[in-house]
Amino acid sequence: MASSADSSSITVCINEALTDDELRSVLAKLESQRDKEVFGLVCKRWLHLQSTERKRLSARAGPHMLRRMADRFSRLHELDLSQSISRSFYPGVIDSDLRVIAHGFKCLRVLNLQNCKGISDSGVLFVGSGLSSLQSLDVSYCRKLTDKGLSAVAEGCSDLRSLYLAGCRFVTDGLLRALSKNCHYLEELGLQGCTNITDSGLTDLVNGCQQIKFLDINKCSNIGDIGVSSVSMACSSSLKTLKLLDCYKIGDESILSLARFCKNLETLVVGGCRDISDASIKLLAISCKSNLKNLRMDWCLNITDSSLSCILAQCRNLEALDIGCCEEVTDAAFHGLNGEENELSLKVLKVSNCPKITVTGIGMLLDKCDSLEYLDVRSCPHITKAGCDEAGLQFSESCKVNFTGSLCEPDVLL
Template identity: 60%
Template sequence: MSAAPSGGGGALINEVLTDDELRAVLTRLGPEAERDAFGLVCRRWLRIQSSERRRLRARAGPDMLRRLAARFPGALELDLSQSPSRSFYPGVIDDDLDVIAGSFRNLRVLALQNCKGISDVGVAKLGDGMPSLQSLDVSRCIKLSDKGLKAVALGCQRLRQLHITGCRLITDNLLIALSKSCLQLENLGAAGCNGITDAGISALADGCHHIKFLDISKCNKVGDPGVCKIAEVSSSHLVSIKLLDCSKVGDKSIYSLAKCCSNLETLVIGGCRNISDAPIQALALACSSSLRSLRMDWCLKITDTSLRSLLSNCKLLVAIDVGCCDQITDVAFQDGEGNGFQGELKVLKISSCVRLTVAGVSSVIKSFKALEYLDVRSCPQVTRDSCEQAGVQFPSACKVNFYGSLLESDPSAERFF
């Protein structure tokens, strides 16, 4: 590409502009297509574009990974995640991780979800060769155990995010290693790691004092002692904790969260059947200016008292799930405007609340004008026909889910939880 000649000649752009000036041009390009087109001009522009590339998404293969490392020396994020329903096997393997550890030493973020072909041998290489790593996702890498990830904890002491969801061989030993080496850890996703206990969560809290996001859903050996310790230590830092189906979690955990974690935004306690109204009321008051989403489906002791307190006090609440809480009735939503219910609620899941009637749904519509999703599946007294007969007018922007299996989830609602 050259500048338009004036008279008999003109200057070539590549002779006038320095590499730094071309990089400045590149940074001002918005859409990815424009940035890709930049590299098509000539080899020099392609080299500059490649050196500025920070994110890569690729498939497996040592040779390809070496070429990527050579072409994109400035890459900070690499995504090799596989689809759960991938059609090729084995996909990413330990040899690939060996190349990554040796060729992408400045990498900050590495995603390896569903890479079922990798083992402790390959992951240990990451700990040896990637001291700058800050985020690692090995969710559903089913061969991994404490051994490989302890090597990561020891070698990657700047780690802030670790996702090990579905890695069922993980035990408290990894959490102990994290507490000793990764003191900056903020985000731990360990849903389904059934080997984790209260002792491991307590050990994690001893060393990692800045946990912001913790997901230990379906860790059924974790109960009040571990949750209370995290709440006390992380206190103002904790903004999201997910405890889905942690059957040992009870009132003590919620009281501790209410007492210590005034900045809590997301709480998932679905399936924690021993939680009662009183601690939820305490939480509603303590987190009135922070709580945004709360999932407490199958909390069978929850009544209208809890729900009214949440809706009245939590000013920022946008999503709540009380599905299968069979003590919820129309009373929870009656006279909403008169009782100061907030109008910003976007998602309300009241599926299988068998005592609810059309009158309750009508109160919901009147109180929450911003509602975008309403789940009334398996509410025997609330059907499409009964709502039409009663003249209920749903907002045009509100999706109402009347039918379908409770096992099916809707992405428009689940993103809040």
């Protein structure tokens, strides 16, 4: 009896029984971030383990706090220090902060500095020299940056997969040559508004970077058919998203090249490319019919019923389509749907400022499309709410119809 009583009084401290690796295994089984935070409240040892295992962090911090964060979150993989547009008056991260980040977060793979207007080449040089494991960098709208600092990133971060530079207007072809030379695994590149980029730079880029899946050159007004054709040939098997908004030098040659080489293309934005015609769009629809999901071609003024009919007939997996301001498109573009057995997959359709499309055309579309979630018919004089009600058009409860511009637009085609 005595021995039994002695054994029942024995207590075991969990911190003495479990090793650090065993506690990490317990932590790994917790799915929600809240549960992981609670894990760290047990004691200092558990807090230390929880901190060192954390992989993602979003913060607003200066140099002192960044040093404390680096000591605590020593194995951090993703750090988001981006600024919202509403705080555009505040510089956010500055060059001295980047020095702390480069020395303190050696395991960092993803760094988001979007809208941090206080950083310059001096700070980005630290990123290039100190974060060799970096795979993704977003410095969109960091307007002080030039080729000097970003080329240092290309040279020091050879495993870079994603680079976003929207609004970095001082970037030139020199950076694209540095990426081509050093970053052969690059998959995503955002260059929106980098107006100094030319066809020559794109050609140099894809000489070394042939695994690009996403390329955004919206508003790069010096890009023409030569550059796009170079990309389509070099990245034929990988390219899935290409954005060319307001690249007014783009014409049929670019689209024909995409149709010939890029069968896996899923998203194409050519809004504002006014030299594109029916012939190239129809060939693209036929060539990419199995994979094309998003197509924006607003303000392509040469587009007619012929193109739209072909797109609707061929691209059965298309989910979003914008033909706004294509003034030659009429109800006739939808006539071919009557003979189709399969339903359309369209979720977003924008036909704003198409004066020749009427309620009749929208009715034919609805008969073959139950999946529509957003329809933009602003400034279509023959399509009004009263007219749709009078014609007995039945929109699903989940479909938002924008008659006047009062609804928020989905960003799928931006």
